[in-house]
Amino acid sequence: MNAASQGAKRLYYDSAALEFTATVTDIRLDSRAGADQLWQVALDRTAFYPEGGGQPWDTGTLVAVAPSGTKLEVPVERVEEDEHDEVWHFVRKPLVAGTEVTGTVDAARRSDHEQQHSGQHLLSAMFLREIGAKTVSFHLGAESSTIDLALREGSERITDDDLRRVEEAANRVALEGRPMISHWVEQGLAEAMLERGDLRKLPEREGPFRIVQMQGIEFNACGGTHVANTSAIGSTLLRKIEKVRQGWRVEFVCGLRAVRTARKDFALLGEAAQTLSVGANDVPARVAAVVAEAKAQSKREKDLLGDLVRAETGWLDSTVVSGALIEAYYQKRDIAFAMAVARGLQARGRGSVIGFQNPTEGGVVYAKSPGSKGDAGTLMRGIIAGRDVKGGGSTDVAQLLCDPGSQAFYRGSVAAAVKHAEGIAVAPATTLLQ
Numbered sequence: 001m002n003a004a005s006q007g008a009k010r011l012y013y014d015s016a017a018l019e020f021t022a023t024v025t026d027i028r029l030d031s032r033a034g035a036d037q038l039w040q041v042a043l044d045r046t047a048f049y050p051e052g053g054g055q056p057w058d059t060g061t062l063v064a065v066a067p068s069g070t071k072l073e074v075p076v077e078r079v080e081e082d083e084h085d086e087v088w089h090f091v092r093k094p095l096v097a098g099t100e101v102t103g104t105v106d107a108a109r110r111s112d113h114e115q116q117h118s119g120q121h122l123l124s125a126m127f128l129r130e131i132g133a134k135t136v137s138f139h140l141g142a143e144s145s146t147i148d149l150a151l152r153e154g155s156e157r158i159t160d161d162d163l164r165r166v167e168e169a170a171n172r173v174a175l176e177g178r179p180m181i182s183h184w185v186e187q188g189l190a191e192a193m194l195e196r197g198d199l200r201k202l203p204e205r206e207g208p209f210r211i212v213q214m215q216g217i218e219f220n221a222c223g224g225t226h227v228a229n230t231s232a233i234g235s236t237l238l239r240k241i242e243k244v245r246q247g248w249r250v251e252f253v254c255g256l257r258a259v260r261t262a263r264k265d266f267a268l269l270g271e272a273a274q275t276l277s278v279g280a281n282d283v284p285a286r287v288a289a290v291v292a293e294a295k296a297q298s299k300r301e302k303d304l305l306g307d308l309v310r311a312e313t314g315w316l317d318s319t320v321v322s323g324a325l326i327e328a329y330y331q332k333r334d335i336a337f338a339m340a341v342a343r344g345l346q347a348r349g350r351g352s353v354i355g356f357q358n359p360t361e362g363g364v365v366y367a368k369s370p371g372s373k374g375d376a377g378t379l380m381r382g383i384i385a386g387r388d389v390k391g392g393g394s395t396d397v398a399q400l401l402c403d404p405g406s407q408a409f410y411r412g413s414v415a416a417a418v419k420h421a422e423g424i425a426v427a428p429a430t431t432l433l434q
Contacts, residue, residue, distance in 0.1 A: 007084065007085040007086050007087070008022075008025075008042065008043050008044060008045055008046045008086065008087045009044065009045040009046070010046065010087070011045055011046060011047040012047050012048075012049055012225050013182065013210060013223075014182075015047070016228070017047060018047060018060075018104060018105040018107050018110060019047075019102065019103065019104045019105075020045065020046070020047045020102070020103050021100065021101070021102050021103075022043040022044055022045045022046060022100075022101055022102075022103060023043065023044045023098065023099070023100055023101070024041055024042070024043060024095045024096065024097050024098060024099045024101060025042045025043060025044050025097060026041075026042040026086075026097055027039055027040065027041050027042070027094055027095060027096070027097060028040050030090060037092070038077070038078075038090045038091065038092060039090070039091050039092070039093070039094045039095075040088040040089070040090055041062070041088065041089045041090075041091055041094075041095050042086055042087065042088055042089070043087070043089065043101070043103070046087050046089070046103065047103060047105050048060065048076060048079045048087065048089060048103065048105055049079065049105075049110070049113075049224070049225050050079040050080050050081040050087050050088075051078075051079065051080055051081075052081060052223065052224070053138075053222065053223055053224050054117075054120075054137070054138035054139050054140055054224075055113055055117050055140050055224045055225070056113060056140055056142075057078055057079035057080065058076070058079055058105045058106060058109060058110055058113075059075070059076055059077060059078075059079075059105075059106045059109055060075075060076050060103065060104045060105040060106045061073055061074060061075055061076060061103070061104050062074045062076060062089065062091065062095065062101045062102070062103050063101060063102045063103075063104070064095055064099050064100070064101045065100075072093065072095075074091045074092070074093045074095065075091065075092070076089045076090065076091060076103075077090050077091065077092070078090040110225065111255075111256075112255065112256065112257065113140060113224075113225060114225050114226055114227045114232075115227060115232065115233050115234060115254045115255030115256070115257070116140050116145045116253075116254050116255070116257065117140060117224045117225065117226060118180060118214075118226045118227045118230070118232070118233050118254075119145075119170075119233045119236050119252065119254030119255070120135075120138050120140070120145060120147055120252075121180075121212065121214060121218070121220055121222070121226070122170050122173060122174065122214065122217070122230060122233060122236070123147060123166065123170050123236065123250075123252060124138075124147060124218075124220075125214065125217050125218045126166045126169045126170045126173070127147075127149055127166050127250075128200075129169070130162070130165050130166050130169055131151075131152070131155070131158065131162050131165070131166065132151070132152030132155070133149040133150065133151050133152065133155075133158065133247075133248070134149065134150050134152075134200070135147050135148070135149060135200075136148040136149065136150050136246050136247055137246075143257075144239060144251050144252065144253050144257070144261075145251070145252055145253065145254075146249050146250060146251050146252070147249070147250050147252070148244060148246055148247050148248070148249050148250075149247050149248045149249075149250060150246065150247040151247065151248065157243075157248070158241055158248050158250075163238050163241065163250075166238070167236060167237070167238045170236045171235060171236055173217060173230055174230045174231060174233045174234065174235070174236065175230075175231065176230060176231075177229045177230055177231035178214055178215045178216055178217060178229060178230045179213075179214075179215045179228070179229045180212060180213065180214050180215070180226050180227060180228060180229055180230065181212075181213045181215065182210055182211065182212045182213070182222075182226070183210075183211055183213070184208045184209065184210055184211070185207070185208060185209055185211055186207055186208050187206060187207030187208065187209065188207075190202055190207055190208075190209045190211070190221065193211075193219060198219045199211075199219050199220070199221060200218075200220065201221070202221055203221050203223075209221045210222065210223055212224075212226055214230065232255075233254050233255060234254055234255035234256065234258060234259070235254070235255070235258040235259065236252060236253075236254045236258060237252060237253050237254075237258040237261060237262065238250060238251070238252050239251040239252060239253060239261070269283060272287075276290070305337070305340070306340075309337070309340045309341055309344050310344065312328075312341055312344075313341055313344035313345050313347075313348060316328060316341075316345060316350075316352070317345060317348045317350055320350075323424075324424070325351050325352065325353060325415060325418055325419060325422070325424055326345055326350055326351065326352040326353070327352070327353050327354075327355075327411070327415050328341065328352065328353075328354050328355070329354075329355040329356070329357070329407075329408075329411060330354070330355070330356045330357070331356075331357055331358070332357075332358055333356040333357075333358065334356060334358060334361075335356065335361075335363050335365065335399060335401065337356065338354040338355070338356040338363065338364075338365040338399075339354075339365050339397070339399065341354050341365075342354045342365045342366070342367035342397065343367060343397070345367065346367040346368075346369065346370065346396070346397070349369060349370055350369055351366075351367065351368045351369030351372060351418070351422070352365075352366070352367055353365070353366050353411060353414050353415045353418060354366075354367075355407050355408070355410075355411035356407070357404045357407045358404065359404065360404070361401055361402070361403065361404060362401075362402050362403060362404040362405070362406060362407030362410075363399060363400055363401045363402060363407065363410075364399065364400050364402075364407065364410050364411045364414050365397070365398070365399045366379070366380060366393075366397070366398050366399070366414050366418060367396065367397045368396060368397075368418070368422075372422055373421075373422070374418075374421045374422065375395050376393050376394065376395060376396055376397055376398040377392055377393040377394050377395060377398045379398065379414075379417055379418065379421060380392060380393050380398035380399070380400055380414070381398075382417070383400070383410070383413050383414060383417060384400055384410075389401065389402050389406075389410070400414075
């Protein structure tokens, strides 16, 4: 067993210091990295937190000094813990075992993670105290964090009033500046604390356990990093809530993230108000009016389009001789319009090949006449087989999408294939340019 397998001393358990000295105990090439080569370095002691418990890893630097005085500064990009409790620091330059190094943890990243993680502890305690909701899981993301909650029996959802009550309770406790103290307890004492209700759960491993205490609020078995007292969490802002498989997911931000998020939200609100030419407080009402106007306009356009489709199908049906395949082509239209015309003609007992073209795409819709033999989808797939064209369909209706310049070619190919399959002689066809 080499020295690395004994595991590094975790300095962050007992100290908030972000700079430390250590000795390289082992190094290995990260086989998962491929062309993007990374080395994994183990130290005899470290202040770098490895990913775990929903909290991301620390970043920072390792600095080695050669006998000549030359400094080698190596950024630490990721930190992970393996199944033997060894902490591996991922770097792009190898360091020789036995080398003395000075490690420095990125202070801003660590502080942010401490605020979010301690904020999660506080929120979990307040959700439990205020509405009886238990935390199932926690995730600390780059922009925001989430906790998943299981509601108490008989509760179906978390209301807006619930969220406001929990948010205000969390912020009040933060302002009280309650100490957050960590200490180690043996498994027997931890189990007794669990039985008394002082602990919500125990980790799935053997003790001793590290207990993080928020004075007067809760005890929590946790190996993560935390602020010294609740005032350092700063403000807590609940962003949104959604139903997920295992309960309800609440998104939140704490500390400087809450400040930055609130500032960003205020700036977006200001931009919206300026665009709508109203005051910030009037944005919701103006947006509701704009949405209502858009829905009304959409309905008017849908009604007009329906009138146009009925006019087109009536004219085509009366113009093209009975029994002939109707061929039509529309400019400045889309597949929805072509499909509506083809379906309308099909309802009148007519088969058709409808092409369309607009600045961004072209396409063809084939709707066979009721009672005719063949399969529209099979025919269409046969035409586009081996070509860089999307398409397909059902027995009665099929379609393809292509670039605008290819529309005429595919429309002719589909029409020729349909006439051949249906045994239709060359008959009068209609080409429309609209």
